[in-house]
């Protein structure tokens with residue numbers, strides 16, 4: 001790439017980033033939702049009444065959203081454009097929301113990297129930035145980004161769950177975040193029971209709020225996985241993008257999982273894979289893996305190689321099967337005790 005190309009591409013990227021930031025505000029200030037729900041057009045006054053946003057910020061937001069084509073304006077009334085609707089309609093949200101949230105998370109994460117890079121050190125907290133306005137969206141982002149992959153590419157390959165359901169077994173989702181994975185499983189298998197554990201209170205509060213339809217079949221607890229006593233009927237542990245968070249306590253984790261070892265126990269690990277050969281990082285889809293590995297250092301984590309995950313599961317006394325997702329980044333490992 002020469003200077004002209006870099007400059008042109010950089011300017012286009014900045015403009016797209018600004019657009020995504022405006023869309024983020026449309027979501028976080030509740031403006032897109034209010035316009036969507038109204039089903040028609042709203043004046044600034046009624047939009048202000050519905051959202052509680054300060055009038056000056058609201059007026060300027062509407063002008064910016066108009067500039068980026070997210071809302072239309074006619075006779076001083078505002079309504080969502082077809083582009084703006086992509087951020088509120090169920091069919092498109094799984095693609096658009098991760099983009100919007102990531103446009104805000106990555107600069108925050110980048111400033112954390114910069115801050116910690118001077119003297120080293122880590123914060124053992126997830127997400128690795130502190131802004132209370134922004135971080136609750138982290139779990140929503142993960143749900144939208146990963147649940148369709150789970151539904152389409154992973155769930156069809158987990159035929160053993162039917163048996164777990166029949167036997168009255170329990171699934172434990174370790175580091176469950178907002179509980180989306182467990183909610184997907186329990187919707188598919190009507191008698192399955194589950195426990196979701198996460199050390200983050202906000203994630204668990206969201207999980208509890210979203211799981212009322214499962215009543216007594218699910219429990220979400222805010223606890224450290226290593227401290228929380230689980231029932232012996234656990235038949236499946238799921239670690240969705242969590243193993244690298246627990247890797248510094250690898251041997252403790254092996255011991256903990258071994259204490260639940262019994263015939264037919266399954267352990268599912270879902271991780272983005274660190275390549276064995278760093279030249280692979282130059283491939284287009286792998287750039288995000290390199291960026292993730294960079295910011296994982298803020299939390300004191302790093303991404304794992306395929307063979308490290310396999311060896312870990314084998315040390316737990318499990319036989320391992322593995323498959324790669326179509327994105328060429330994520331791998332699924334299923335350890336089984338037969």
Ligand SMILES: C[S@@+](CC[C@H](N)C(=O)[O-])C[C@H]1O[C@@H](n2cnc3c(N)ncnc32)[C@H](O)[C@@H]1O
Pocket residue numbers: 126139142143146174175176177178181197198199200203223224225226239240241242245246
């Ligand atoms: C990358 S997020 C993954 C969230 C969720 N599994 C998903 O796929 O959306 C990692 C999660 O692990 C949780 N976590 C990290 N260490 C933990 C521990 N020792 N016990 C319980 N949860 C933990 C974090 O709070 C965070 O929510």
